[in-house]
Amino acid sequence: MADTILEVKNLTKYFKTPKGMLHAVDGVSFSIERGKTLGIVGESGCGKSTTGRCVLRLIEPTSGEVLFEGNDIAKYSAAQMRKMRSELQIIFQDPFSSLDPRKTVSQTIAEPMLVHKTVPKDQIRSRVHELMETVGLADRLINSYPHELDGGRRQRIGVARALAVNPKFIVCDEPVSALDVSIQAQILNLLKDLQKRFGLTYIFITHDLSVVNHFSDDIAVMYLGQLVEKASAEELFAKPSHPYTEALLSAIPVPEVGGPRRERILLKGEITSPVNLPNECRFAKRCIYASEECLKGNPPLREIAPNHFVACCKAEQFYQKNS
């Protein structure tokens, strides 16, 4: 058995809204091996960020298990969970709102160490310097305030803060979406480099398929609170077997002229509201291949090839077509 660091079973998060139950995350299960990256992709409102936050219990899940190194942290008390926080960290999307504007760089990076007392007080300063060097922040920025710095440097502060307590596992919630391309590449390389050095495990949440392809070992595609397809990155890009994945991949604008292109599949309409969902395939309304059968029930995620999971009743057909 592979060394599984995190296993999520049947994770569910419903929100009460005036219109009814909002199924933000609806029975999501996956597992990640130590030192690997699981990419979660999907469009806005598909529940990918909620999933990431439920795993860290920044949002309390409605039900489900989150097994971190074999222990179900979903059942931990608030005090137990606070202790666990040094092992599980998060890097946020927005480098502007994720840093307290009234704290300097060193205050922000030192705070987790003060909370968890992982480092003796007199060594915190040198540890801050060390972390700044690790993430590529010049020493002279140590007393700067966030508003003096650009997005890339701020994101590096966010990375340093997450690393400060030596976590084993980090949820990266769209860490590069707010950054310019050239800065985005700098941060992606940094995250990859850190993973290699410290053996980190990542959940990488993004809507950008070319980034997730570059960055992840495995990719899970979410639609309306559920996983619709999960496979290794190569497999998913080579043999997409869910019509939604196929459409997503075809919609990526490729910065090449004259090269081969995927045939574009334009989806009808937009993502429907995840409130009061009917018992049918959630993608059926936008699916160009939908038939009677798809309206008979919500297809479960099933393994159609080794380590390739798809939630579509015609998955085998698509798998054959693309291989």
Added chain:
Amino acid sequence: MTTSKSKKQAPDTAPVKKQRGQWAEVWHRLKKNKGAMVGLTIVVILIFIALFSDVFLDYDTDVIGVNTAERLQPPSAKHIMGTDEYGRDIFCRILYGTKYSLSVGVVAVIIALLIGVTLGAVAGYAGGPTEEVIMRFTDIFSSVPNMLMALVVVAALGQSMFNLMLAIGITSVPQFVRITRAAVLTVKTQEYVEAARAIGLRNYRIIFSHILPNCLSPIIVQTTLRVASAIISASSLSFLGLGIPAPDPEWGAMLSAGRRFIRDYSYMTLFPGLAIMITVLALNLVGDGLRDALDPRLKD
């Protein structure tokens, strides 16, 4: 974790754009507001007078010393604001009274600030039933007219300077609860608050270290404006005889005393009234200026 670098990173040599700190920026904008600067100057002078009135005035002779020979004199070179029915110099009394008005205003607002901000922060951060209870209580509280509430408190606790402060402070609590809660609600949704939870900070640390410091602007503005209205409330209560007891020269009490002579010696009411007006105006100017300076978006 080790310190060794596994890969060479390009050194970050790009310059940092040194910007004014947040407070320096606020001061810079405030300086451009003429009204606020006039108000601020007056407030500084008033504070100066309040602090040093004991140095240049003798309480027993200048402030409460009766001098029947010079009673009810109109303004002149000797008594620039005239004298009252006991022959006391009104100018001296007004100068000395600054201390009472300012200290009542400031202490009352500090009391309101402590209670109101704590309740507001808890309500805003906790949400749910806690918020509901605090806010409904605040609603009930603020539906009683301020003056009535203050009268009740003073009547119940007895007439003294501290009870006056307490009474006025309590009536100002609801405003602080509301404004703090609103500010906390906005700041609460920022990702850095979530980041603080992710690193395992306890709730009270999150509130005091990350949320409240970022809610300061509206609270500061409210504080300045509330000091002004607390001064009015204090004067009103003194006017009604429930404030600072005679013979201390509280402005409201002086107004009240001069009321009997308003037909023939109107200056006895005019000058204390002006003192109240100027103080309140100055504080309001500063408060409005601060609001614009702290939130430049409102102006553009």
Added chain:
Amino acid sequence: MNGVNDDIVLQVEDLTVYYELEEETVKAVNHISFSLKRGETIGLVGETGAGKTTTALALLRLVPDPPGVIKSGKITVCGNDMLSLPVQKLESIRGKDISMIFQDPMTSLNPVFKVVDQIAESLEIHEKLSKTEAHEKALDMLETVGISRSRGGEYPHQFSGGMKQRVGIAIALACSPQLLIADEPTTALDVTIQAQVLDLIKDLKDKNGTSVIMITHDLGIVAEICDQVAVMYAGHIVEHGSLDEVFNHTLHPYTEGLFNSLPNINDRKSELKPIPGLMPDPTNLPEGCAFAPRCEYATEACKTTQPELRTVGGTHKVACLRYDETDFHINRGKKHG
């Protein structure tokens, strides 16, 4: 580019825009020139702060003033000199001959008016249509952008992001403008919706012969929709040419850096080579080439001399001193021959 004069919809010459703040001057756009023929699409590419949006606003003479000042330049839209026109004439051109799609569909619509009325508004003003005619035409426009006529009476908040952006497009195209400026029209949208919207813009442009300025940071979108590309850096155009020239025969080191920063979708093992460092502070641009501090090819001369945009063959122009050397080429250029 020496077609018949009236075939040229837009001509920009030597445009310079500064934001003159109290203590500093932001040099947002510096001496840029380009032109656009009927039915053609130009992509203005660059990162945050490159001056793309300021350029677009200058074309409409909408640069916020103060602090924005158009320091020099000439902008000709369909034969009208935009910078010297009286305001009244300007208003009759805006929305009719030249119109704009904004980045954020959430805030660019007025929340208190019905969608159909917002489209009809410009028709009433510019086409002098009666209320009912404008209303009818507005509903037609809605249909054109793929929204059913029955939804015209709804308010913006009842629409999703993609639908709002379609409404934005409908408003922009209502008077069949000759020139459409699209400022990051799909940045706020999801991939599948982005694909729909790009498709729509492409369709409408082909049907009406509209010229389009596509402002974007996404080279993928440029590859999909543009004929010409102008790459901007710190307010300068550093490379300009046809799509094929810029993508397949890249000349400028910055353009190369942009390409190298993008993950290759067909080769997930490929390593990203980011451009080191940061954009220069636009209030304090370096004396020489603005890109020199981040450029791996930079020489001493680059630090002191501003490069001019020069033609290197065909329509391809580049602003880089190193091309003084006849045998100079960047790495990517080598690969593509």
